[in-house]
Amino acid sequence: MVATDIPAPRDGMLRRISDALMRRPRLFLFLLLGPPLLWLGIVYVGSLIALLAQSFFSIDEFTGLVKYEFTLKTYGELFRPANLDIIIRSVLMAAAVTLTAALIAFPIAYYAARYARGRWKALFYIAVTLPLWSSYLVRVYAWKLILAKEGILNWFIAKAGLTPVLDLVLSIPVIGGPSLSISYIGTYLVFVYLWLPYMILPTQAALERVPNSLIEASADLGGGPGRTFRSVILPLALPGVIAGSIFTFALTLGDYITPQIVGISTLFLGQAVYTLQGTAGNIPLAAAFSVVPILIIAVYLTVARRLGAFDAL
């Protein structure tokens, strides 16, 4: 009986290997997953740990050389007013960008998920992803031209007779400036434009998975559109919005090119890391700075989880 259940070993190298793997599923799994896991472990986690380790060293005040001794001094430096400014500035900007992107993305995603069909759906995907087809740098430079004092947007605003309105907006302290491209408003607009697709796509995916039957049930039970939205659609779509917000939040926190091209030359987190590690040789502080967004995102995810953002997953 046994002889018929387990066939005799077959001929050929490949067949024998195949048979051997079939009999040892664990080995098979290891061979399949090993290389990608190793890559993830060494290249990704490994470099993160190396980074973390660097942040516990400090720079010698006198010689400017890195001292390889454990210390929390470098983290202390993050709380110097100038550095704290950078962190607060980046977080506020990332939060504003994320919130705006979510507000703009939801209706678009809702339309695409629930109403667009066939050709319109294809058009939606193309329209949303089209900006991603061209180079990031080209888009940022293009926005600098659009927002410039003598750029097309200002020309349009002048033609529409809205220049006083723009001047009023630009005269707001802190976020205003001499022109749109030299103000926080400009940086913010470009960020929202850049990261919007990353918000729309996950939101749309989440909305598509909201079953029609639940919405109908809500209506049957007397729920008006507002009630249905608050109690059914939004909670079910929230994981998508949260996923999108992780993209927009993290991407804004880490960006070091846009604020350099459009804005008032104050530094954001990414720029601080870039400046400190490159020419200054202050790797410990750069590493400490790059731990900041990791921590912020971790806190953000924990809060989101507490709020039940992932319950519907």
Add this chain to the structure above:
Amino acid sequence: MASALPAAGTRDRGFTKMSKALRIAAATLAASSLAMPALAQMDAVGEGEGQVDIVAWAGYIERGETDKNFDWVTDFEAKTGCKVNVKTAATSDEMVALMNEGGFDLVTASGDASLRLIAGKTVQPVNTSLIPSWGTVDERLQSAPWHTVDGVHYGVPYQWGSNVLMYNTDVFKEAPTSWNVVFEAMDLPDGKPNAGRVQAFDGPIYIADAALFLKAHKPELGIKDPYELNEEQYKAALDLLRQQRQIVSRYWHDAFVQMDDFKNEGFVASSSWPFQVNILQSEDQPIASTIPSEGATGWADTTMMHANAAHPNCAYMWLEHSINPKLQGDLAAWFGSVPAVLAACKGNALLGDEGCATNGEGDFDKIAFWRTPVSQCASNADGCVPYYRWVSDYIAILGGR
């Protein structure tokens, strides 16, 4: 011209600190070279080895691939049979690292990298008698301290350039004579204030520009060298820059963004490079540049030879080739720099007879060539503020602190 930008755009990133070990090595080398003859150097150039490997700034060694008018490699290869392999580097640190790694014959090292390479014995002395055209090199550069240590030459000058004060000729009918137009709040000749219409450089090394300004206007501070500042001088420079932050709404970093700012944002004066000035003028913009009375900061590059160069004969042939007037003139036109050979300033079609003057040839004596600020410095016995502090303080200034 676009390919010239990466090098220009990343120049400010080249600063770094000399490690302690290197500094000790430098001191040892300086001491030992008093007693010993110079390190071994070649005494004859033989047959070419068929190739030469060079580490260079982007745009420094062109073979006509970006613009066919700018080619100074093809004829060299045809003439000598040495194939030229170029590895471009974006920062001085990268250049030093590549040279330490080995496998290269030559490097076009800038002011801070060159002394580090000499101190680390990564480069070898150059026998100038094997370079027939050595005598044609600008005398001001022949024994420049960034490649000559104790009378020994460690390289052949390649190109140099300076930062300039770029201004709008519609606003300034006459060239400004002082950097104060970008440092201090004032009304410009057109009667409107300069606030929001001037720029400063977005890099910590700009502190040296402030120091250079103070050197002329606050002699009581006793600044001798803008790269060697004691605490008091340093603090004065920071104060000046903090005050400047009030009138500067944008610091420039990218040459093309700055050009756009001058065209579309109403900026009228800023520190800049001849590169931007040349391009804006070629577009018929009302732009000119000057080096004000205080002088300016600048850079100077040297072609240096690896201590273990595998192709020394081809390397020497390139060193000779690198200072021929045609190459020097073409390169100066391409990069917006000044040739190391003044003969290149005349009769070069690409550069034009005005090219050298435009790029700052006559301003050599006014230029403080850039170096990395280090703690131990010659002009201040108590030590100087090192570069990493320049970085954190400049970040604070940009943030309005």
